[in-house]
Amino acid sequence: MTTDSDTPWLTDQEQRAWRIHLDVSRLLMHQLERDLQPFGLTNNDYEILVNLSEAEDHRLRMSDLAASTLQSKSRLSHQITRMENAGLVRRESCESDRRGLYAVLTEAGWETMRRVAPHHVASVRRHFIDLFAPESLGSLESSLAPVADHLRRHRGNP
Numbered sequence: 001m002t003t004d005s006d007t008p009w010l011t012d013q014e015q016r017a018w019r020i021h022l023d024v025s026r027l028l029m030h031q032l033e034r035d036l037q038p039f040g041l042t043n044n045d046y047e048i049l050v051n052l053s054e055a056e057d058h059r060l061r062m063s064d065l066a067a068s069t070l071q072s073k074s075r076l077s078h079q080i081t082r083m084e085n086a087g088l089v090r091r092e093s094c095e096s097d098r099r100g101l102y103a104v105l106t107e108a109g110w111e112t113m114r115r116v117a118p119h120h121v122a123s124v125r126r127h128f129i130d131l132f133a134p135e136s137l138g139s140l141e142s143s144l145a146p147v148a149d150h151l152r153r154h155r156g157n158p
Contacts, residue, residue, distance in 0.1 A: 065103050
């Protein structure tokens, strides 16, 4: 590796913090995905169901859903097609904008959320929340919030 004297390389502690963050992120998402498999869902499916279940009238414009799930419109379209085939969502035309489409949670999608959510929350608790002392959760939140805020502001910007 060539070194550039102007590059602010990570210290040993910064490197360890960065790598543990990467490990936790990948391992946690892998485990949560495994815990959704018995229900025939992926993390992406579940995230879409959550977004729709929390939206007014259980519907969101496809463009808004793509933005909130950090998916391209094309990728989301394929995802929604799979979920439509499973009966979890449907697409509806937007009356005010003929080119716009809504993703709408179906009754089967709502029932799936009601059935799966308790298991998903238990998985999040078991593999993440319950591994922290209650007093450290506030520190974790306050430590990660500036990173999340920064990344939200820069989303889509190079």
